[in-house]
Amino acid sequence: MTLLDSVFWSAGIxxxxxxxxxxxxxxxxxxxxxxxxEQGVLEEVGVQHSTGGRRPETLRLNRRLGVLLGxxxxxTGLEVAVLTPDLEVLARHSEPADVRQGxxxxxxxxxxxxxxxxAQCGATPKQVISIGIGVPGPVDFDSGQLVNPPLMPExxxxxxxxxxxxxxxxxxxxxxxxxxMALGELWRMQRGLQNFLVIKVGxxxxxxxxxHGVVYRGTNGSAGDVGHICVDPSGPRCHCGNLGxxxxxxxxxxxxxxxxxxxxxxxSALLAEMLAARGTLTLQDVAQAxxxxxxxxxxxxxxxxxxxxxxxxxxxxxxxxxxVFIGGGIARIGPLFLxxxxxxxxxxxxxxxxxxxxxxxxxLGERAGxxxxxxxxxxxxxxxxxxxx
Amino acid sequence: MTLLDSVFWSAGIxxxxxxxxxxxxxxxxxxxxxxxxEQGVLEEVGVQHSTGGRRPETLRLNRRLGVLLGxxxxxTGLEVAVLTPDLEVLARHSEPADVRQGxxxxxxxxxxxxxxxxAQCGATPKQVISIGIGVPGPVDFDSGQLVNPPLMPExxxxxxxxxxxxxxxxxxxxxxxxxxMALGELWRMQRGLQNFLVIKVGxxxxxxxxxHGVVYRGTNGSAGDVGHICVDPSGPRCHCGNLGxxxxxxxxxxxxxxxxxxxxxxxSALLAEMLAARGTLTLQDVAQAxxxxxxxxxxxxxxxxxxxxxxxxxxxxxxxxxxVFIGGGIARIGPLFLxxxxxxxxxxxxxxxxxxxxxxxxxLGERAGxxxxxxxxxxxxxxxxxxxx
Numbered sequence: 102m103t104l105l106d107s108v109f110w111s112a113g114i115x116x117x118x119x120x121x122x123x124x125x126x127x128x129x130x131x132x133x134x135x136x137x138x139e140q141g142v143l144e145e146v147g148v149q150h151s152t153g154g155r156r157p158e159t160l161r162l163n164r165r166l167g168v169l170l171g172x173x174x175x176x177t178g179l180e181v182a183v184l185t186p187d188l189e190v191l192a193r194h195s196e197p198a199d200v201r202q203g204x205x206x207x208x209x210x211x212x213x214x215x216x217x218x219x220a221q222c223g224a225t226p227k228q229v230i231s232i233g234i235g236v237p238g239p240v241d242f243d244s245g246q247l248v249n250p251p252l253m254p255e256x257x258x259x260x261x262x263x264x265x266x267x268x269x270x271x272x273x274x275x276x277x278x279x280x281x282m283a284l285g286e287l288w289r290m291q292r293g294l295q296n297f298l299v300i301k302v303g304x305x306x307x308x309x310x311x312x313h314g315v316v317y318r319g320t321n322g323s324a325g326d327v328g329h330i331c332v333d334p335s336g337p338r339c340h341c342g343n344l345g346x347x348x349x350x351x352x353x354x355x356x357x358x359x360x361x362x363x364x365x366x367x368x369s370a371l372l373a374e375m376l377a378a379r380g381t382l383t384l385q386d387v388a389q390a391x392x393x394x395x396x397x398x399x400x401x402x403x404x405x406x407x408x409x410x411x412x413x414x415x416x417x418x419x420x421x422x423x424x425v426f427i428g429g430g431i432a433r434i435g436p437l438f439l440x441x442x443x444x445x446x447x448x449x450x451x452x453x454x455x456x457x458x459x460x461x462x463x464x465l466g467e468r469a470g471x472x473x474x475x476x477x478x479x480x481x482x483x484x485x486x487x488x489x490x
Numbered sequence: 491m492t493l494l495d496s497v498f499w500s501a502g503i504x505x506x507x508x509x510x511x512x513x514x515x516x517x518x519x520x521x522x523x524x525x526x527x528e529q530g531v532l533e534e535v536g537v538q539h540s541t542g543g544r545r546p547e548t549l550r551l552n553r554r555l556g557v558l559l560g561x562x563x564x565x566t567g568l569e570v571a572v573l574t575p576d577l578e579v580l581a582r583h584s585e586p587a588d589v590r591q592g593x594x595x596x597x598x599x600x601x602x603x604x605x606x607x608x609a610q611c612g613a614t615p616k617q618v619i620s621i622g623i624g625v626p627g628p629v630d631f632d633s634g635q636l637v638n639p640p641l642m643p644e645x646x647x648x649x650x651x652x653x654x655x656x657x658x659x660x661x662x663x664x665x666x667x668x669x670x671m672a673l674g675e676l677w678r679m680q681r682g683l684q685n686f687l688v689i690k691v692g693x694x695x696x697x698x699x700x701x702h703g704v705v706y707r708g709t710n711g712s713a714g715d716v717g718h719i720c721v722d723p724s725g726p727r728c729h730c731g732n733l734g735x736x737x738x739x740x741x742x743x744x745x746x747x748x749x750x751x752x753x754x755x756x757x758s759a760l761l762a763e764m765l766a767a768r769g770t771l772t773l774q775d776v777a778q779a780x781x782x783x784x785x786x787x788x789x790x791x792x793x794x795x796x797x798x799x800x801x802x803x804x805x806x807x808x809x810x811x812x813x814v815f816i817g818g819g820i821a822r823i824g825p826l827f828l829x830x831x832x833x834x835x836x837x838x839x840x841x842x843x844x845x846x847x848x849x850x851x852x853x854l855g856e857r858a859g860x861x862x863x864x865x866x867x868x869x870x871x872x873x874x875x876x877x878x879x
Contacts, residue, residue: 239842249842296709308808312701319810320685323842330804331838334722343838415719415804419697421708449720449732453628453638453712 104133105162106483108143111291112187113159134160141165162186162479167228170215170269171474173235173278174207176200176252176304181214183222184475186230188288191222193471200237203255208264215268229269233478234261235278235470237305239323245275248322251341252305274481277318279325281473282428283309284316285465288476297424298416299463300327302409302431303384306348308416328352332411347412351405353384353430359401360387369397388433402434403441410445417450417458428463493522494551495872497532500680501576502548523549530554551575551868556619557611559604559658560863562667563596563625565589565641565693570603572611573864575619577677580611582860589626592644597653604657618658622867623650624667624859626694628712634664637711640730641694663870666707668714670862671817672698673705674854677865686813687805688852689716691798691820692773695737697805717741719801736801740794742773742819748790749776758786777823791823792830799834806839806847817852 107122108114114122120130137143144165145158166186173180179198183191194214200207219226238250245262247253262273276284283299292314299309308325310317318324328348329341336345349355360382364372371393375386390398413425425446431438443460450458463469496511497503503511509519526532533554534547555575562569568587572580583603589596608615627639634651636642651662665673672688681703688698697714699706707713717737718730725734726744738744749771753761760782764775779787802814814835820827832849839847852858 296706310808312706313704315702317685317701319843320812320847321810321842321845323840324808324810326807326810326840326843327804329838329840330807331800341840411720412804415716415801416808418715418719419699419713419805419808421710421713421715423709449718451712451715451718451730453710454708454715456710458709 167230168224169478170232171471173470182471188475192218200253229271231478231482232273233474234275235281279307279309282469284476285469285473297422299426301429303429330412351408363397371395384430406438406441407445410442414449425460426463432462556617557613558867559621560860561623562859571860577864581607589642618660620867620871621662622863623664624670668696668698671858673865674858674862688815690818692818721800740797752786760784795827795830796834799831803838814849815852821851
């Protein structure tokens with residue numbers, strides 16, 4: 102890791118702390134930092150509280166380097182943001198979207214949003230350092246192509262990278278959305294955890310894996326594809342063709358379907374009222390009903406949590422992570438869902454695997470995907486830039 | 491990785507190949523190698539076929555450095571070997587053993603075998619460089635202690651390392667048996683694969699994980715504990731307390747129990763004959779009957795393979811490895827078992843995860859554990875020795 106990488110990953114650091122973290126002497130760090138300040142790569146800001154003596158200045162990537170564009174595509178929504186090199190969000194927009202419309206329509210909307218947001222924060226296209234994009238499907242990271250994405254079949258073998266690269270003359274990096282959530286959380290913790298998982302439950306279920314302090318993508322970029330792990334051999338048929346996949350039983354659409362059935366069966370006045378008002382129920386409706394104490398909604402939430410926990414138990418036995426962070430639309434349900442997941446995991450996993458295991462909602466919350474896209478963009482730009490040690 | 495590490499991991503290498511693999515120039519490599527030859531750390535042997543010009547000498551760790559002791563403890567057997575620093579087995583002994591007898595009895599037998607085998611190959615105790623030991627349970631790698639080992643409860647919190655360290659004044663390294671099989675296969679392939687799994691099916695079921703080219707042990711050293719992944723929520727109760735663990739349904743004891751029931755139910759004359767002759771059936775009896783074409787044995791083998799494959803499908807979806815190697819007593823069954831495993835994995839895993847997935851028996855076969863113990867001993871000794879670059 103170069104000094105510049107260390108500054109980026111620490112989100113503000115003093116020279117002394119930088120020397121401690123790096124393998125270099127204070128003298129060497131001071132001289133390298135002086136050079137990078139002069140080149141305009143780093144800048145000094147504010148003062149940091151110190152244990153005594155003079156207050157060391159905080160170093161960060163120089164905001165005059167330019168801006169990053171971050172895009173988080175979900176199956177049903179789209180988010181675009183402009184971020185500083187140290188990942189402060191300068192402008193952000195999110196809206197419903199349907200990725201199944203295919204690359205043409207979706208990317209023209211992405212382009213329009215990028216232009217608007219850049220204008221909104223007074224940045225020019227030339228200032229774009231790089232672009233990071235998260236997509237809800239498996240990506241071949243080296244080619245930037247989507248590979249057999251089940252939620253977005255029209256995008257198979259499409260390279261978002263090649264399509265967008267010319268727009269800003271800036272490099273474009275594409276990764277799976279959950280990998281980016283994991284990258285975002287890794288950055289938030291300044292790489293403080295070595296082995297953890299981020300589970301996203303929305304339209305589908307996916308898992309980002311951090312192993313030995315690095316995002317792990319697997320041999321074909323499909324690592325973390327946990328949505329099709331079987332939790333009930335006699336369960337309903339999934340769109341993948343198999344029976345009882347956790348995604349077919351515990352993701353957003355399954356939860357909405359069970360809620361619709363409960364509303365229609367007269368099991369919940371609240372859900373029936375929501376269904377009558379909107380014509381259809383979503384995960385968010387169930388979350389709202391559950392938080393309001395609706396018994397039928399709570400039963401659905403607890404069942405989904407137990408199934409997710411059953412899948413997670415297998416994964417925890419195999420991977421023995423220190424933390425599992427849960428994100429995506431499901432997080433709006435609140436503590437009841439989390440309690441059901443925990444109970445199920447602790448019941449099924451080995452004592453040793455769960456001795457210090459923490460299961461919680463992703464601390465970055467709904468920002469995880471965008472922050473992750475920014476981390477990807479900046480990290481890979483620093484890598485392309487080569488080693489400024 | 492130091493030059494010395496590179497020589498060790500390549501199992502015989504020319505200076506030119508060493509320079510190619512390392513980040514150093516040929517001149518620097520030649521000079522470092524000359525120094526290590528003079529110090530007696532490396533030696534040159536034989537000649538290597540070259541593409542032309544003079545034939546480069548092959549470098550390897552100097553056998554005069556001493557010998558390694560490798561121990562592979564299984565639930566029902568014990569193996570001890572003396573190996574050269576480049577992992578040639580000089581002497582080896584295996585015998586049935588019951589780890590449940592506890593550390594006292596088992597380790598005194600290990601000590602006796604070590605003495606005998608060293609004498610057998612004319613090595614003195616002082617020549618022992620280090621000792622590598624594999625055990626069938628979770629190990630806290632840093633302390634060398636077993637942690638809650640389900641197959642060997644008497645060993646909980648026992649440190650084999652501390653117990654044996656004084657015997658030879660040599661460092662002792664302890665790891666889980668399947669981790670060592672994975673380490674052995676990694677060495678055999680000269681680190682040629684980045685992400686693969688080794689599954690051991692014997693008395694229990696465990697998994698060694700190689701991630702980013704390194705053995706991954708997890709947060710508490712329990713990574714790969716796949717034996718208690720549920721494959722049938724209404725299956726039989728496992729010794730861990732849960733229902734339908736793959737270990738309770740597809741490991742050696744379950745296979746032997748099903749075969750005994752088949753013999754007693756008159757479903758197989760061959761199994762009944764074996765049962766009458768020996769009073770009990772083992773995994774090896776079922777393997778033998780299956781290879782002889784016995785229908786009942788084949789059905790049991792195929793059922794066990796399908797269940798193992800079902801567990802593996804979850805793990806493959808999560809981890810997306812390039813290879814799964816299967817070892818342990820189960821390997822003696824032969825192609826029928828492997829075919830059942832493959833069919834089950836390809837049926838349940840995502841197309842992308844299995845596109846290039848290879849499932850085969852572990853190439854090192856029954857030697858994997860001992861070779862892995864040797865790799866551990868030598869690798870950790872080189873690490874302790876520090877960096878000779």
